[in-house]
Amino acid sequence: MQKCTRDNTLTKKRSLLVIDDDLTVCTIVAAMAGRVFQVATVATRDGAIPLLERNFDLILMDCQMPGMGADEFVKLQRRESPGSQLVLMSGCFDDHEASRLGIQYFLAKPFTLPDMMTLLTGLAPEPKEAVQQ
Secondary structure: OEEEOOOOEEEEOEEEEEEOOOHHHHHHHHHHHOOOEEEEEEOOHHHHHHHHHHOOOEEEEEOOOOOOOHHHHHHHHHHHOOOOEEEEEEOOOOHHHHHHOOOOEEEEOOOOHHHHHHHHHHHOOOOEEEEEO
16 A cells, blocks of 8 residues: 655555454554554464565564464564564563563553554654655
8 A cells, every 4th residue: 555645755554463362452453553554463373374474564463372372473473574573562471571582672561552653663664665746
């Protein structure tokens, strides 16, 4: 998806994959982040595997979920979608768990939507294409 900016250059919408088994979190994050990101949501890490080929700019993943473990998913994500920046979110763990997994960015639940958007937009700056309208 592209949109036109004030200076008439085209911008491509950044992409975000949200992985969380809490439907409320997925819905709220998608609604808020959908203003600036093309957002996909899944309820399991297993469900996210086929989506990795899309090479999302960002992947926002809950740490504590049933099914595939975070360790296994991180290894798979790095192999299948190495260009995607992974952000770990959790209400049970802290940034030490993210560090243990080799993930640089952590979002503690509960988080404020402005804090989330500041982190996400900072990690995936809006790309501009050199096409003038």
